[in-house]
Amino acid sequence: MASGFTFGFSGDDVDIDESDPQFDGGDVQNQNQTSRNGEESQPLVEAKRWDGEEWLSTLPSQISYNKVSIPSSTNGGKDVALGRREVFDIRTQLMAEDDNDNDELISGLEEGDIKPNFYEGGFKTWECALDLARMMASEEGKELLLDNGSDGTDVHIIELGAGSAMPSLSIFAQLLSLPKSQSSRRVHFTFADYNSAVLRLVTVPNLLLTWKLNSHKEATTSTGPTAEQQAEEKKEEEEEELDIDPSLLDAFRTDLKDRGITIDFISGAWSPEFVELALTAQRDHEGRPWRTLILASETIYSPSSLGAFSETLLSLLRRCDAGGPTTGSRQTRGLVAAKKVYFGVGGGVDEFLAVLNEMAGEAVEVQQRVEVKTEGVGRVVLQVKMASSS
Template identity: 30%
Template sequence: MAEEGFKFNFGEVKEEEASKGEEGEEAPDYNEPAAELIPRAQPGVAFFTECVAVAEGLELVKGTISSDEAATLLSDQRVATSDLVPGKYEGGFKLWECSLDLCRLLLSRYGAAAERLTTAPELSCELQGKKVLELGCGHGLPGIVAAMCGADVHFQDYNVEVLRRLTAPNVIANMERLPRSRPRPACRYYSGDWRAVGELLTGAGYGGHYDLILSSETIYSLPAQERLLECIKQLLQPPHGVALIAAKRYYFGVGGGMKSFRALVQRDGIFETSVVAQVEEKGSGNVREVVVLKFPDSIHPYFL
């Protein structure tokens, strides 16, 4: 099951209060440079795992990293008591609820039978051969589902240590569960801020654009929304590429959420959006949603 939500999620709050961010705080400096990580074995480093139910008939493996371990890996004790240290840590060591919503949507949207994902000697799925990018991946479970369906998946997280100690081991552990007859798609890993990652991946030698971009629980603040949207605009393949964004309708106390993100996308004018999945959060006064971003019928001059 998913771990607890943000420590600053204050529960049921009136809608007009949900859009208010913290006042009097300086804007964080998101300047982490982009780089590709080549995963290597880490002898002597224990990797503890547990199973998480993704859908009926499907369990995936995920690593477990304690808050104290996360603080040590990132050399910042604030990480031990907070799921978010702006400009330093973006919550990548935790599994968020919307990641599982996105996994389930991928299975249904692209015609993959959950109970066959880890057992079928051959698997036919609309994701096969697609180029997929998961932004702000953390555990990377949506990207792992896409890879199990035959997609070539690239994983991105702000923190390289999240990729090294959690994402890449998760990918390897889950791919080892596939029948030998199934091909292992290519997976690559990139760290850094979204602006820098967009510039890196559109550069020479990186192939640039993606058929499908995934992201979950990354639009909790207005600055995060703006950076994510700019990255998607850089990397989504026109005219048929789509992005699937999973998030709560509101993130209380930090000003972000799906409602404000869709308003931002509408103002920007590049993509059309629609809600493709909703989950009521019992007792919270909130809703989890998955939204699709796609190009309109006529390509915007931005891409010409």
């Protein structure tokens, strides 16, 4: 399979009402063939790996965005700046494209409805994703950044149900804030979402925006930006609009290549085929040790999807541990951000833990890493990893 999105290597749309206990699920993957009202839903989309290069060419000449500031203890006390494309800008592009499927995507975007096996909520940013992004800016991200790659260990970050990809982008932004290293370490991101349209219209633009906010000054020229370029950059940031041209995209590709950052994308349902695609990068560089971090937020709301999600998570944990270092802090781990209970649909943390226990028993270890208490439903971040053999 051709390598994906290697870049030369070979306002506000957060819907949060913490007092509302009703369903506000997120990037969920409903594996059931029947929707909640009993009507037949769309058949599952098969997993597919994508080359993001072809998606870059579909971006308009200008996109509107807002900046999400994530508090950080690893960025010199400064907030981590993430770029997030505006929902109205996504809608504008969908309306301009001649695609019958876009009508239903626009409906889901405007009404916030999830249509099982068709649109899974990825156009919006959900509160648990921001919980996980904050954690990445203060804990796991720091651990990754402190690893200077002297032992040759590459890093693989896999985000399941990525959507706007705030958790992974929190790590991505911190990597961009570091000086370019002479280390041979690779950092590979795999962004997965049920909808390829979400990856194309949200995840890819957010990557470009986050790069622009964090490293564009270094990438502009070897001598730094001119006064004219500085004025243009300031105007763009004030207006929160990004002009996209070939020179910007070339600088993006070059900077990521120089930093050893590579990226690929996977759309479609969780499945054994999905797992194989997610590990493509590790197979392409067989013989090098990998350290893998799996991220997921708002993925356990529905009992009908818990089995497929849990099987996918456990399979990734087992496969990555078998192929890389497994001692100490280098053991593969998953971080799952979720509400404790999703009222009205039956999912939640207890149900997720029950499924994990049924599938893996004592072979899996689960630890609560973060708890967010609110007036409404509490939220947590769970760490999941395979139990040590010792």
